[in-house]
Amino acid sequence: MPISTKQSRAFGIDKATGISGLSIRTNSIPTPAPGEVLVRVRASSLNYRDLIILGGNYYMPISPSRVPLSDGAGEVVAVGQGVTRFKTGDRVTNSFFPEWIDGPFTGKYSQYSGDVDGWLADYRAVAAEALILIPDSLDFDEAATLPCAGVTAWSAVKDVGAGDTVVTLGTGGVSLFALQLAKAMGAKVIATTSSDTKAQQLKTLGADETINYKEHADWSKQVRELTGGNGANRIVEVGGAGTFEQSIKAIAVGGQVSIVGAVAGLEGQVDFMSMFMSHARYHCIALGSRQDLEDLARFIAEHKIRPVIDSRFGFDEATLAFERLMTRNIFGKVVVIH
Structure with a gap:
């Protein structure tokens, strides 16, 4: 079945009232614009920041229906006009700040699940410049732990x-x-x-x-x-x-x-x-740039480091992942498998 005829599931934050404010919806799969790639998301991971956002306590306003989670990993399934950085089939993960490529932190960047949609979705069309290749040594669930906590x-x-x-x-x-x-x-x-x-x-x-x-x-x-x-x-x-x-x-x-x-x-x-x-x-520490993410991925591959995952939940069980993180009694990262 062609990609264009499928639907993409995504969770959205209807109200910043905790987990009860999350709901799942279905939308058409996006088409990558020039400079973008379409990623079939295979895994995403949670951070303490996500609980703050859900509770309505984040420092910046969150638009209604915003898709949560800043960290994701998946495979490129379509490439927009002008993209040479990736090809179909590449395994990728995202930089936390899409526009921060390198250099000192300026604070003038968008951020996933803040002012742009995050990664708790089946498909995401994102700027190719915001992504890096996943090292061969890591699976999708492990790579999804890198963008925020790892960097x-x-x-x-x-x-x-x-x-x-x-x-x-x-x-x-x-x-x-x-x-x-x-x-x-x-x-x-x-x-x-x-x-x-x-x-x-x-x-x-x-x-x-x-x-x-x-x-x-x-x-x-x-x-x-x-x-x-x-x-x-x-x-x-x-x-x-x-x-x-x-x-x-x-x-x-x-x-x-x-x-x-x-x-x-x-x-x-x-x-x-x-x-x-x-x-x-x-x-x-303001996380890091895309270059920091690339340096981290290289170091992890060289030293054969495997990210520690506390627990994994299916996409339909994403609310249980949030509940697990809320216990604070964890050892490692909480991951959603898509």
Whole structure:
């Protein structure tokens, strides 16, 4: 059956009221415009950002019926006029910001599931410049975890050196990617977690040391002890205000706290003198460009890294994927198979 006679399913955000605001609809398959390719989406993945959007708490307004999810992977099934970057049959994944190709972050880019439709659909017509080829070593579900969590972790640790100590917080997608990448760079990794079971999983993945933050609320003290009093050279700070004070106390003089997210809350206090005396760099991570995504994909292929997937759900079960992420009791990425 020709592509033009088929229909494409997609979820849309009817109301920003949580999962109840999602509904599925059927539309005609789009035709790629000049400069675009048509992608048959094979997998998409969820991020904490998606829960914020569904809850109506995102910093930018979300248009009615917006298709959610910023991360997808699939195969090119049609090519628009003028496209030479890809051909039919190529396996691709997307850059989070379609227009950010390379260079410093300007903030002047559109973003999937924000001001343009995301990837929780059967087909997407997108600019060819926003996509990269998937490494042969990755399946579609693994590739779909790269655009947000993978690139964020890459940007947070990409200049870590061999022998450095890196601290990761928890077992979400960014933290696990950061652990895997840092280990491949030759770093020592200290990972915080909430349970002994997850601690063992983290060690299996490569963590050198783990700290149970429920038992050690002041986990910065343990970081200091494990580093001979020096502190960590890099901290991948995904918690936000809820964990930032501990990161300040745990960072080494001249180290870097890569500020990634706020999954531990938005309210908190900053010990200014500790922050000042650390002489550390506090670097806000804005994901990364398409070039960062390409660099990440190359590094993952070279070091045979397999993204960690917590769970997989079928397309019709997409709401269950959101429910799984909402539990926050995950180890890795939550993926939807299309």
